[in-house]
Amino acid sequence: MKTIKASIIGFGSIGQGVARVLLAKKDYLNKEGIDIKVIAVTDSKGSAVDENGLNLEKCLAVKAEKGTVADKPGMTGLDVINQIDHDLVIEVTPTNINTGGDGLINMRAAFEHKKDVVTSNKGPLALKFKELTKLAEQNGCHFKYEATVGGAMPVINLMRDGMAGNEIESVKGIFNGTCNYILTRMHEEKSNYSEILTEAVDLGIAEADPTYDVEGIDTAGKIVILANAVFGMDKTIADVERTGITKITYEALEMSARSGKTIKLIGEIKKDGSLSVAPRLVPVGHPLSVSGTLNAASIQTDLAGEITVTGKGAGSVETAGSILSDIISIYRDN
Amino acid sequence: MKTIKASIIGFGSIGQGVARVLLAKKDYLNKEGIDIKVIAVTDSKGSAVDENGLNLEKCLAVKAEKGTVADKPGMTGLDVINQIDHDLVIEVTPTNINTGGDGLINMRAAFEHKKDVVTSNKGPLALKFKELTKLAEQNGCHFKYEATVGGAMPVINLMRDGMAGNEIESVKGIFNGTCNYILTRMHEEKSNYSEILTEAVDLGIAEADPTYDVEGIDTAGKIVILANAVFGMDKTIADVERTGITKITYEALEMSARSGKTIKLIGEIKKDGSLSVAPRLVPVGHPLSVSGTLNAASIQTDLAGEITVTGKGAGSVETAGSILSDIISIYRDN
Numbered sequence: 001m002k003t004i005k006a007s008i009i010g011f012g013s014i015g016q017g018v019a020r021v022l023l024a025k026k027d028y029l030n031k032e033g034i035d036i037k038v039i040a041v042t043d044s045k046g047s048a049v050d051e052n053g054l055n056l057e058k059c060l061a062v063k064a065e066k067g068t069v070a071d072k073p074g075m076t077g078l079d080v081i082n083q084i085d086h087d088l089v090i091e092v093t094p095t096n097i098n099t100g101g102d103g104l105i106n107m108r109a110a111f112e113h114k115k116d117v118v119t120s121n122k123g124p125l126a127l128k129f130k131e132l133t134k135l136a137e138q139n140g141c142h143f144k145y146e147a148t149v150g151g152a153m154p155v156i157n158l159m160r161d162g163m164a165g166n167e168i169e170s171v172k173g174i175f176n177g178t179c180n181y182i183l184t185r186m187h188e189e190k191s192n193y194s195e196i197l198t199e200a201v202d203l204g205i206a207e208a209d210p211t212y213d214v215e216g217i218d219t220a221g222k223i224v225i226l227a228n229a230v231f232g233m234d235k236t237i238a239d240v241e242r243t244g245i246t247k248i249t250y251e252a253l254e255m256s257a258r259s260g261k262t263i264k265l266i267g268e269i270k271k272d273g274s275l276s277v278a279p280r281l282v283p284v285g286h287p288l289s290v291s292g293t294l295n296a297a298s299i300q301t302d303l304a305g306e307i308t309v310t311g312k313g314a315g316s317v318e319t320a321g322s323i324l325s326d327i328i329s330i331y332r333d334n
Numbered sequence: 335m336k337t338i339k340a341s342i343i344g345f346g347s348i349g350q351g352v353a354r355v356l357l358a359k360k361d362y363l364n365k366e367g368i369d370i371k372v373i374a375v376t377d378s379k380g381s382a383v384d385e386n387g388l389n390l391e392k393c394l395a396v397k398a399e400k401g402t403v404a405d406k407p408g409m410t411g412l413d414v415i416n417q418i419d420h421d422l423v424i425e426v427t428p429t430n431i432n433t434g435g436d437g438l439i440n441m442r443a444a445f446e447h448k449k450d451v452v453t454s455n456k457g458p459l460a461l462k463f464k465e466l467t468k469l470a471e472q473n474g475c476h477f478k479y480e481a482t483v484g485g486a487m488p489v490i491n492l493m494r495d496g497m498a499g500n501e502i503e504s505v506k507g508i509f510n511g512t513c514n515y516i517l518t519r520m521h522e523e524k525s526n527y528s529e530i531l532t533e534a535v536d537l538g539i540a541e542a543d544p545t546y547d548v549e550g551i552d553t554a555g556k557i558v559i560l561a562n563a564v565f566g567m568d569k570t571i572a573d574v575e576r577t578g579i580t581k582i583t584y585e586a587l588e589m590s591a592r593s594g595k596t597i598k599l600i601g602e603i604k605k606d607g608s609l610s611v612a613p614r615l616v617p618v619g620h621p622l623s624v625s626g627t628l629n630a631a632s633i634q635t636d637l638a639g640e641i642t643v644t645g646k647g648a649g650s651v652e653t654a655g656s657i658l659s660d661i662i663s664i665y666r667d668n
Contacts, residue, residue, distance in 0.1 A: 021499075021637060025499055028499065028501075029499075032498075152637070152638035152639055152641065153638075153641065154492065154496040154497055154638075154641065157495070157496045158488065158492060158496050158643075161491070161495060161496070161663075162488040162491045162492050162495070162496050162659070163488055163659060164366075164658075164659045164662040164663060164666070165355075165359055165362065165363075165655060165658035165659050165661075165662050166655060166659070167362075184619070284618060284625075285518065285623065285624060285625030285626070286624070286625075287621070287624050287628065287630070287644040289619065289623070290619060290620070290621050291618075291619030291620075292619070294621065296621070301655070303355060303486070303651055303652065303654070303655025303658065304486035304487075304488075304645060304646070304652055304655045304656070305486055305645065305646045305649070305652055306645065306646070307486065307487065307488065307643065307644070307645040308642075308643070308644040308645065309492075309641065309642070309643050309644075310621040310641070310642040310643075310644070311638060311639065311640065311641040311642065312638070312639045312640070315639070317637055318637065318638055318639055320637070321499060321500060321635075321637025321638045322638070324498075324499035324637065325496070325497060325498045325499050325500070327499075328498040328499050329495075329498060332498070
């Protein structure tokens, strides 16, 4: 049994999801020869630390009761990474697509301290992919980020391992569940964008300020990560040609439907290096014509043809599950 | 560089696809540290053998010209396996779902001679999965069969590796492209089963005797393999409750469409051990509502929710690509 000392940096819905999944999958992990001992949990107020291993059930209860897990107020994620001996940083702080935010600072520090990183935090990867992967490599660290693209959808690992031998020619997909929900509901309800946006905000599917989703910024961040991770490109979000869904009308959806098509916000990476996000027509019956909040990625390959994977793009347990798969892939004996 | 001596047993469309893929991907394989040297190719008439490595381009040309690759007439796959020193048997003889056919005999012999097996041959696995996997294990052999289920669709490897940490609760999917094609075209053309079957036979999508596909036998074989491989069950094709598509009418498809649904031949494995193949309603916009000859598998998991993978279920290059992925996964240094 390998004991892995880990920190959970960020204890919002995803961080708590990770704690729940680690509790639920303890036996499974042990069977794989992995014992994850969480020695620190950090939220915006501070940290809880126990070098012998925290009781995660207690952490979740304290967080629910007091709104923070911190018994060391003011101790940041960066402090935990810099000061406490451990092996793995689970970086799940809120993402910042403009600066990389705390996530970028935390990941840099983790690698400098020879710690592995598993993350769902898109911002740092969409901005500084090359720098971070190089830092990880130079320090002999594992760096895994399946959860940054498509939540539960195992798209990066599938392209890297599941389709070995194939050359990947292009990738296009639906990488934002909020946009997919809005477009699906507009058609179902014969309603315009603004009405369905209100519904989506009420349901918690869209943020009060939905810009990040509906203008395609979130999608752009994800295709940048895929372009860099899978195609070995060196892109940032500024390289993406981008159009959102705010100008799509119900009439456009209805007209498309009459010719057997639907409109989806599609992010696309071509091998020539062009990256785009735009509303596109998709034939009904095509694997990308999935509705609701689903995400989907179609991978065009030289041998297998087009392979599509579809799944929930968000959700705390789903994302935590993706983080767990990454953890297992690092520490499992092969 | 690891040199792997291999035989290709069966040199129909899939065997020839394997030869083409091995030629096209020689550099790729070398970069992965793998050198595949094919020392024997066998078809129904006999074998070509060269212990220093056959020229596969020449084998393909000879096959095209003379209809057989055999320069040793009458030398069977079993002879090659029993008599010639090599590491890997690529077993791609025609499948026989009733007896296991030559494939079963070849696989048993391969393991007894400590040879690894990669195959697309469903019959032996649908009938004797436990026996074969046990034989492989006892002899320390690798046994990989991604191509037996869903051609190019990486469903077995995805469930085993890509979604590590997840418990798989059920699998349902479209595992037969011929049936999917017939149902799709019946609806598009407002035609009945028999008319579209004729079209499918003309196009080479259905066999002259389509029983194996349209009665769900092929689908049943595939879900048996998945049930055994992924759920660790001990099923054979006799355990599958099975209904085909021959009684579906155009009117049924039209009526379903009016309520936003489509009819697909669905194979399903439940955790309780029940296996079924039957026409089922699928909502338009669901990941299983794909049309044409596509295959799709929806995997219900405890953490990731429902993940669906879609791709071409057949085709010689697609199937050969899947065989190549398996070969790489065995011999690549990890």
